[in-house]
Amino acid sequence: MTKLTTIILAAGKGTRMKSDLHKVLHPIAGRPMLDHLMASAQELNPAQTVVVVGAGRDQLERALGERAETCLQEPQLGTGHAVQQAQGALRDLEGDVLILYGDVPFVRAATMRRMLERLHAEDAPAVVVLGFEPDDALQYGRVIADDAGRIDRMVEYKDASEEERACRLCNSGLMAARAADMFDLLARVGNDNAQAEYYLVDVVNVANGDGRTSAVVKTDDPREVAGINSRAELAEAERQWQDFRREEAMADGVSLKAPETVFFSWDTRLGRDVTIEPNVIFGPGVTVADHATIRAFSHLEGASVGEHAVVGPYARLRPGTVLEEGAKVGNFVEIKNAVMGKGAKASHLTYLGDATIGAEANIGAGTITCNYDGYFKHRTVIGPRAFIGSNSALIAPVKIGADAIVAAGSAVSRDVADGELRMVRAEQLVKPGWADRFHDTMKKKKAGENPAEGGPDGGGK
Structure with missing residues (x-):
């Protein structure tokens, strides 16, 4: 040549x-x-x-x-x-x-x-x-x-x-x-x-x-x-590129429920029989394997989604995220620089940053990995089949062993051994009848208020 x-x-x-x-x-x-x-x-x-x-x-x-x-x-x-x-x-x-x-x-x-x-x-x-x-x-x-x-x-x-x-x-x-x-x-x-x-x-x-x-x-x-000389022409070029990529994806065996609402990056890679629901955005560096489902209103960037994995709705996968086969990330879950093992689940309202989650582990709603101390990032390791109760804070660096259970509402700052239960809560204080007495006192006080000082008859609060 x-x-x-x-x-x-x-x-x-x-x-x-x-x-x-x-x-x-x-x-x-x-x-x-x-x-x-x-x-x-x-x-x-x-x-x-x-x-x-x-x-x-x-x-x-x-x-x-x-x-x-x-x-x-x-x-x-x-x-x-x-x-x-x-x-x-x-x-x-x-x-x-x-x-x-x-x-x-x-x-x-x-x-x-x-x-x-x-x-x-x-x-x-x-x-x-x-x-x-x-x-x-x-x-x-x-x-x-x-x-x-x-x-x-x-x-x-x-x-x-x-x-x-x-x-x-x-x-x-x-x-x-x-x-x-x-x-x-x-x-x-x-x-x-x-x-x-x-x-x-x-x-x-x-x-x-x-x-x-x-x-x-x-x-x-x-x-x-077509040349691009203005913001309007740039937007038209984006529309043209996205239309072509959507058509290409569907021709390659991807199901787009509402194609015009899905936005790809130049390097998005999709497997066969992938299902993508409406209003999904792919940033650079995303790979989605066969039979995965990306549910509505999810945002993915720098992430790898394994076969049969489920993302969303309303999930955010940030760079460094890896979902292995069958992993599930549910609504309002954010993951960054973390690996979800085979079949692991984080179904709701969770932040997992700088973490490794073992196969079949279950992460309860409201769980966060406290990965940043203001100067450095630290890693959380959760073993296979571990169960993290709702509203738990895992303060990195920390390791949760295989089959371990972290009780709901715990703030864990030390390693949990395999098969161990860790409960980190203040002792509950019970005062029988205290709330009833409080309400009675406050109601009487309110009923006896001077109208000039405000309240129901005095106007303004």
Whole structure:
């Protein structure tokens, strides 16, 4: 295969987002839109990735780390000028270049491959452009091409005639070319246009002037090349991604009771015959095994749910949570960095943090693991088949042995041995008749109140 370099344009200020965060770092399904694009491009195994940056350069370089090289476009004089800045970062001009946009995150790897395959077809076009036909062409640049996809010319909307604007084939901005061709053509692009900018699309017109042909490849789905420039467009991109993921999940054997109310993360993994009830949210890092049930209004992040496990309703699983086969986490239970063993249950109103709960253990309502002392986190270990009574506080670090019982209302600060009963309560004090005498005294006192001092006849309390 020919060596490939991907050049991603991300130098725009993104002013319409009205955000301190760089536009291409805004998340879709919990993942920066730039990372969605880079993941697709990575399927083509590029030898080099160069990101053209401008405003917000420091943010982008921190986010990219070692995954890509960056080059600065300053001042910003158009898309053609942006691609020119990448030339200095290229190791050489061998192979192909694929021009992508950081705010167009949903381009599929298959579409990128089609562009490169067309570039190496028998007629050897100088440039391949990705086109699309939207329902409303709006102010997109137009691609004027014949039925075979050979491009006659390309024109920006502001510079187009009425006849050219009537063409429905629009320019997505994405291009493929041989690296040497791309930079030779760019060197001859001028800025005699309405914006006084160097347009990338003009490389096609320069190639035409050389007597060479260029070609257009059309995407089947215009949503693939939708750009994101505002919060409203970001929300639409999120909706588009979620709709696709819901359809994919159901096609793979997941039951969604109310699909439009379930929100996935980019890396959510679901097994077969999983049931997900309404209003469930998956944050990053969640895996759900076969036959598990996620009940309504639950929130999961960084968690692993085993086969036949049940979560919720109204449960929260935080990072580090592992539910083994058949474990149950019920309503208003929060778990963080804890393992629930096979068949273990915490059915209601419980917080389990930094804990290991053995198989078949039962955690009563209102139980908490007191895992934080204000400076350090400590772990609670509960043995298999242990029974923790309601409203118990387990003060970590502490170990509850196998088959042990902690009586309801206990505050346990020392280890409990296997099979032991631990009851930690103050002695109950009983005073027969005290409550009756108290009520009688207070009623007589209230009946004898001076109306001027308030009470039933004096008004106000």
